[in-house]
Amino acid sequence: MRLKFTALALAYAALVGLCIATLAASGDLSLGRQPWANLMKSVGEFAYPSFLDVWFGPERLEYRSDDGTVLRVENRREVEANYLWALARATWTTLQIATLGSLLAAVLALPLGLLTARNLHAPSWLAAPARGLLNALRAVHTLVFGLVLVGIVGLGPTAGILAIALHSMGTCGKLYAEAVETLDMAAVDAVRATGAGPGQVFFNAVWPAVLPQFVSQHLYVWEYNMRDSTILGLIGAGGLGLLISEATSLFQWDRLATVLLVVIVMVAGFDAISSRIRRALL
Amino acid sequence: MAVQAADLTVVAGGRELLALPALRIAAGERVAIIGHNGAGKSTLLRCLAGFMRPSRGQLTVLGQALHQPLSGTELRGLRRDVGQVLQGLHLVGRLNALDNALIGRLGRLQGAAAMRSWLRWFSDADTADAEAALARVGLAGRGAERVDRLSGGERQRVAMARLLLQRPRLILADEPSASLDPTGAQDLCNGLSRTALELGATLISVVHQAELLPLLADRVLGLRQGRLVFDLPTVQVDAPTLASLYASQP
Numbered sequence: 430m431r432l433k434f435t436a437l438a439l440a441y442a443a444l445v446g447l448c449i450a451t452l453a454a455s456g457d458l459s460l461g462r463q464p465w466a467n468l469m470k471s472v473g474e475f476a477y478p479s480f481l482d483v484w485f486g487p488e489r490l491e492y493r494s495d496d497g498t499v500l501r502v503e504n505r506r507e508v509e510a511n512y513l514w515a516l517a518r519a520t521w522t523t524l525q526i527a528t529l530g531s532l533l534a535a536v537l538a539l540p541l542g543l544l545t546a547r548n549l550h551a552p553s554w555l556a557a558p559a560r561g562l563l564n565a566l567r568a569v570h571t572l573v574f575g576l577v578l579v580g581i582v583g584l585g586p587t588a589g590i591l592a593i594a595l596h597s598m599g600t601c602g603k604l605y606a607e608a609v610e611t612l613d614m615a616a617v618d619a620v621r622a623t624g625a626g627p628g629q630v631f632f633n634a635v636w637p638a639v640l641p642q643f644v645s646q647h648l649y650v651w652e653y654n655m656r657d658s659t660i661l662g663l664i665g666a667g668g669l670g671l672l673i674s675e676a677t678s679l680f681q682w683d684r685l686a687t688v689l690l691v692v693i694v695m696v697a698g699f700d701a702i703s704s705r706i707r708r709a710l711l
Numbered sequence: 712m713a714v715q716a717a718d719l720t721v722v723a724g725g726r727e728l729l730a731l732p733a734l735r736i737a738a739g740e741r742v743a744i745i746g747h748n749g750a751g752k753s754t755l756l757r758c759l760a761g762f763m764r765p766s767r768g769q770l771t772v773l774g775q776a777l778h779q780p781l782s783g784t785e786l787r788g789l790r791r792d793v794g795q796v797l798q799g800l801h802l803v804g805r806l807n808a809l810d811n812a813l814i815g816r817l818g819r820l821q822g823a824a825a826m827r828s829w830l831r832w833f834s835d836a837d838t839a840d841a842e843a844a845l846a847r848v849g850l851a852g853r854g855a856e857r858v859d860r861l862s863g864g865e866r867q868r869v870a871m872a873r874l875l876l877q878r879p880r881l882i883l884a885d886e887p888s889a890s891l892d893p894t895g896a897q898d899l900c901n902g903l904s905r906t907a908l909e910l911g912a913t914l915i916s917v918v919h920q921a922e923l924l925p926l927l928a929d930r931v932l933g934l935r936q937g938r939l940v941f942d943l944p945t946v947q948v949d950a951p952t953l954a955s956l957y958a959s960q961p
Binding site: 525568612615616618619620621623624625626628629631632633634640641697 | 760787788789790791792793794795797801802804806810814815817818819820825826828830831875877886909938
């Protein structure tokens, strides 16, 4: 046993060593020319998020050419206030994508989850394909679905909603099936023993027992999708991701700081609300 | 006649679990089955409930021949008329007492009423029945409480109310009081007996504690290794009879 573990640890160490050695050999293991200075500059800009300019920015910022000619005059307060509006709209889009995508996933996953729950004994010709579909959906990342869907339905939130829905369907279906599998089957059998039909048994014994868990899992997936949908903008599905991609490609770290603050507040706020609801439900 | 059996034999895994040459239980009778573990008590009860088909012989329960395969509709019809009380009672924890009582009514609903019951939408008459049943078991006005927040004793009463709503002609109780303290066990047995009497139903129970026999039965069947050892009125089941039944445990 100990020998096997040592062998495994050695194999792992060898793999790590090989990764480092090959990267170093090809010269890719470098931190750039001025890592320290760049880091300081980025941290400095991060420490002053752009939204502060709405109150503290110069009202008349002049951009001049090398010979001193004024090229453009900008009111920083106005510019950043406008940016905040755009940010609010993007946040709303992200919220729309996460909410509708999660709802669609929850609804579509329901029949699949029930079919794959082993204790409900669905016929295997239905259960096996349902399980396969859920596994496949879970295996493909939201971003990949997004890239494919942007090609099909075009740029915009619809692609984001569908991408979220497809990937989350796999997750929701598996969580649903697990919730059903932990059910007290004796109570279900007791209802069946009164002569109730299959539909009556399902809605009077199975459904009331699993509904709170389904809702709790839906909230969890929804919260997860809030994070996921911020990234979807990177591939053109709209929302906060678009602003993140814009800020990073223009090296506007102060604006990125503002966007990330919004993401953090949004996700943390949603987490606080959803965990409170989940506690009340169970 | 509630139960009629001739040459009733159940074989499973090459072992004879039950072999009764004849058994007749009249409608409205209260019968207890006793015996050590593996004596065939639960097997008999499972056969009577239609959960297990006899390997040989004839068995008729409430006029339904159970030695032949039953269709789904016939089986549901039988279950409607057979009320089962099991260890642990098995209520739906997240539903309230009223909804749990109304579960007893599910099998009796037809057509649109059966569809509405999917949404737990019951007629005023059924709801009134359930409220009356809860009141009869001493839970008047407690219908809105979730059963997983009720005490053990209160949960038993909800199970009785469910039985009242089901209006079975035959009640099968498999060690219903196994997990209860002595007072709880007595309350449950009294409740079962009263419910059977109110419904005019036959009551067949599997019991382990001899002191509960007078509460539940007028007649006692003693089983050992799947065979009937005695069939006596409860008053004649004395300590030596019980000792001889349990003494020869294999």
